[in-house]
Amino acid sequence: VLREQEFPFACARHGTFIQEEPQLGNQYLEDPLLQSYLKRHVPEKVFKAIQPDLIKFGDRVAGEMYQLGRECEIQEPYLEQYSAWGCRIDQLVTGPAWRKMHDISAEEGLIAIAYEREFAEWSRVYGMAKLYLNCPSSGLYSCPLAMTDGAAKIIESLGEAMPSLQEQAFMRLTSRDPQKFWTSGQWMTEKRGGSDVANGTETVAVEQADGSYRLYGYKWFSSATDADMTFTLARVVDKHGQTVQGTKGLSLFYMEVHKEDGSLNGIEIVKLKNKLGTRQLPTAELLLDGAVAWMTSDEGRGVPAISNMLKITRMHNSLAAASSMRRTLASMEVEARGALILCLENTRLLGREDCGIADDQDENLIRLLALTVATEGLESFGGQGYIEDTGLPSILRDAQVLSIWEGTTNILSLDVLRAIAKSRGEVLTAFVQDVASRMSHVSNPHLEKSAEKVVNASQAIVQFVQKNATNQDVLELAARDLAFSLCRTYTGALLVDHAASDLGSAQDIYTAKRWCEKDLTLMVTNDNSGHYGNKTSSLDFDLVFDGYTD
Ligand code: UCC
Ligand code: FAD
Numbered sequence: 001v002l003r004e005q006e007f008p009f010a011c012a013r014h015g016t017f018i019q020e021e022p023q024l025g026n027q028y029l030e031d032p033l034l035q036s037y038l039k040r041h042v043p044e045k046v047f048k049a050i051q052p053d054l055i056k057f058g059d060r061v062a063g064e065m066y067q068l069g070r071e072c073e074i075q076e077p078y079l080e081q082y083s084a085w086g087c088r089i090d091q092l093v094t095g096p097a098w099r100k101m102h103d104i105s106a107e108e109g110l111i112a113i114a115y116e117r118e119f120a121e122w123s124r125v126y127g128m129a130k131l132y133l134n135c136p137s138s139g140l141y142s143c144p145l146a147m148t149d150g151a152a153k154i155i156e157s158l159g160e161a162m163p164s165l166q167e168q169a170f171m172r173l174t175s176r177d178p179q180k181f182w183t184s185g186q187w188m189t190e191k192r193g194g195s196d197v198a199n200g201t202e203t204v205a206v207e208q209a210d211g212s213y214r215l216y217g218y219k220w221f222s223s224a225t226d227a228d229m230t231f232t233l234a235r236v237v238d239k240h241g242q243t244v245q246g247t248k249g250l251s252l253f254y255m256e257v258h259k260e261d262g263s264l265n266g267i268e269i270v271k272l273k274n275k276l277g278t279r280q281l282p283t284a285e286l287l288l289d290g291a292v293a294w295m296t297s298d299e300g301r302g303v304p305a306i307s308n309m310l311k312i313t314r315m316h317n318s319l320a321a322a323s324s325m326r327r328t329l330a331s332m333e334v335e336a337r338g339a340l341i342l343c344l345e346n347t348r349l350l351g352r353e354d355c356g357i358a359d360d361q362d363e364n365l366i367r368l369l370a371l372t373v374a375t376e377g378l379e380s381f382g383g384q385g386y387i388e389d390t391g392l393p394s395i396l397r398d399a400q401v402l403s404i405w406e407g408t409t410n411i412l413s414l415d416v417l418r419a420i421a422k423s424r425g426e427v428l429t430a431f432v433q434d435v436a437s438r439m440s441h442v443s444n445p446h447l448e449k450s451a452e453k454v455v456n457a458s459q460a461i462v463q464f465v466q467k468n469a470t471n472q473d474v475l476e477l478a479a480r481d482l483a484f485s486l487c488r489t490y491t492g493a494l495l496v497d498h499a500a501s502d503l504g505s506a507q508d509i510y511t512a513k514r515w516c517e518k519d520l521t522l523m524v525t526n527d528n529s530g531h532y533g534n535k536t537s538s539l540d541f542d543l544v545f546d547g548y549t550d
Contacts, residue, residue, distance in 0.1 A: 027133050028058030033337045036503045037344050046119045050126045061137040071097035072139025077282040079272045090269040101141035106181035111148050115174040124351030135323040140280040144183040144224035146316030148173050150309030151184035157308050185230035189221040195411045198247035205234040214290045225284040229256050233302045250302035253293035266291035277397025317406045319343045324395050334514045338491040413479035432458045438497040450496050450516035457489040457520040464524050477532035485524045492516050
């Protein structure tokens with residue numbers, strides 16, 4: 001007679017140790033910096049009104065939405081190009097979790113809050129705080145939301161110029177009703193290259209008798225292809241069949257993705273991209289074959305017009321970086337807090353701009369952070385960080401795109417130079433004055449050294465730019481380091497300022513000190529201009545092309 005433990009097919013033994021599963025707590029209540037930033041800046045009455053919703057949402061993102069976000073990864077979108085009977089249908093199929101994210105985004109007012117303006121300029125901060133909580137649990141639905149926000153900003157800034165857009169698209173983009181809520185795309189990139197949009201755009205627009213245009217072209221990357229509408233760039237064909245090349249030939253167009261009967265509006269979905277990450281997101285190559293669109297900028301002013309959208313989507317992008325850092329370990333807390341405070345401050349300034357009360361000094365900072373934190377965070381989980389079922393690898397995969405889309409780091413760095421040049425240096429004066437003013441209020445002896453370091457760094461950066469003001473080559477070679485130096489120094493100023501306030505905790509002081517121990521100005525110092533000179537450029541060139549004969 002066999003005893004139970006001797007049955008050949010039973011009681012496999014796997015050991016007794018089971019690693020405890022990490023649990024997400026309330027994402028608002030577990031974020032002391034977010035809470036204290038809001039408490040410090042938002043008027044008390046507003047804070048009291050919005051805090052219960054943030055607490056409730058903090059639970060929702062950690063529970064129901066976290067699960068849905070994981071499902072979005074598993075239920076990847078796919079394209080059905082032909083019906084069983086051979087008709088071209090280009091039907092994009094998204095999963096139930098992704099569609100549920102659409103409904104939740106509307107219900108929670110993730111876009112609506114900022115535009116309802118119930119709390120004046122603080123509406124933007126409130127809305128962005130929710131988007132920050134939403135981001136890592138959204139299954140990348142944060143991407144269409146970013147573009148939707150950008151589109152709403154464009155339409156709002158058009159004001160009365162286009163009442164039909166206000167009535168139709170804007171109402172839907174900012175709706176809390178899932179049945180009415182629309183999302184938007186942002187179709188800029190074409191095959192010739194996404195950075196140099198001015199020279200890379202081949203799409204043409206042919207005017208029709210009713211004032212609309214038909215667009216013909218090939219959009220190389222379009223994320224969130226399930227959007228209801230989009231903004232895109234094209235060149236108007238004149239009556240001689242000619243177009244204007246370069247940036248002055250580009251105009252901005254509003255386009256609905258579907259016709260009233262539900263079929264695509266002169267668009268073929270050529271293929272879905274097979275991507276390293278962001279696989280939850282349907283990113284497609286699209287042929288525009290007579291798509292009906294409406295011009296929404298002055299002719300030839302497409303790039304400045306779409307920059308309103310870029311400003312918002314780039315801000316969402318930094319918020320996405322900051323919020324994914326929060327899902328990593330506490331040892332990376334200093335980086336995560338630095339990123340968050342910079343995003344929140346940008347958001348506060350945007351709220352002032354939304355309400356028309358931003359002054360010149362307010363109009364400046366939106367920049368991004370590197371991927372190193374996500375990489376380190378993953379490593380610290382050991383082998384589990386490499387296992388798909390844990391949900392951890394997607395944090396890294398998806399973060400990898402943040403420094404590419406919405407303008408690569410190089411392009412954003414050149415944008416900093418553009419902003420400095422266009423304002424004749426006023427942007428830098430505002431920066432150095434703001435840092436000095438914030439640091440002049442710091443009386444806590446633990447923070448004095450950090451404050452001094454931040455002030456010195458801000459001055460060194462400005463001196464570097466002034467010294468090289470007439471040497472564009474040096475500035476361009478230094479652009480990347482310059483952008484990071486500005487970002488690190490300003491983040492240092494914000495952290496010290498916050499730590500020195502009445503709400504600054506011991507952890508805030510520690511964070512500020514740790515941050516300021518960094519090299520805030522990287523290579524950008526006066527003594528180092530030579531590093532970015534012609535000699536370096538040619539040495540770099542020789543190094544890269546060593547061994548090539550042509
Ligand atoms: O990737 C995309 C979407 C992905 C999904 C996003 C989700 C985000 C959140 C996710 C959360 C998880 S959409 C594609 C993004 N593509 C880019 O960002 C393009 C990158 N390239 C650039 O940014 C370039 O610098 C360009 C295209 C803006 C350069 O164009 P131009 O025409 O060569 O530039 P110009 O000639 O310097 O500028 C033309 C005009 C000038 O104004 P005027 O004529 O008045 O002097 C500039 O000052 O445009 C103005 N301008 C700007 N104004 C150019 N850039 C800006 C700006 N950033 N802000 C204000
Ligand atoms: P390129 O412009 O060819 O750049 C290649 C390299 O050259 C980069 O390292 C860049 O920094 C560098 N470089 C280029 N110009 C300069 C310069 N002047 N100085 C210094 N360095 C330079 N686009 C959309 O319009 N809509 C979307 O919805 C969208 N979704 C996307 C989704 C994903 C997942 C990805 C990966 C991309 C998406 N894009 C989208 C495209 C994205 O915006 C572009 O990839 C990005 O702008 C870079 O363009 P590119 O890929 O053509 O690279």
